[in-house]
Amino acid sequence: MSSxxxxxxxxxxxxxxxxxxxxxxxxKRIGISYTTIGAYELGTRIPSPQxxxxxxxxxxxxxxxxxxxxxxxxxxLNINGLTKEEIDTLKDLIVIIKK
Numbered sequence: 001m002s003s004x005x006x007x008x009x010x011x012x013x014x015x016x017x018x019x020x021x022x023x024x025x026x027x028k029r030i031g032i033s034y035t036t037i038g039a040y041e042l043g044t045r046i047p048s049p050q051x052x053x054x055x056x057x058x059x060x061x062x063x064x065x066x067x068x069x070x071x072x073x074x075x076x077l078n079i080n081g082l083t084k085e086e087i088d089t090l091k092d093l094i095v096i097i098k099k
Contacts, residue, residue: 007068009043015059015066016041020080030054 016026016037023041027034030051039045047055056063064070079087 005046005067008046008066009041011061011066011068012037012047012055013041015055015061017080018078019059021058026055026058029058 016023022034023037024034027037030037032051036045040047040051052063052066056066059066062070077090079090082090
């Protein structure tokens with residue numbers, strides 16, 4: 001079964017992966033089952049407007065982006081796979097660059 005909203009499942013999955021979060025972590029934050037998050041990402045279920053808003057807030061994107069009405073922001077940094085020390089170093093470098 002395909003999603004009624006073209007690309008929504010992929011944008012949901014990509015947004016979650018960009019934060020390095022699991023489906024279980026997202027589900028816990030929202031108060032739904034992780035299988036429901038999986039169904040959203042497979043396109044077999046469509047999130048309600050309320051859930052879509054919660055996901056957008058967690059993923060730091062707009063609902064318009066999730067719905068395919070705008071392009072994603074390009075000012076994020078994928079830190080998946082980095083150690084805490086490497087992340088801290090990046091944060092320090094960002095502070096220096098901003099000065």
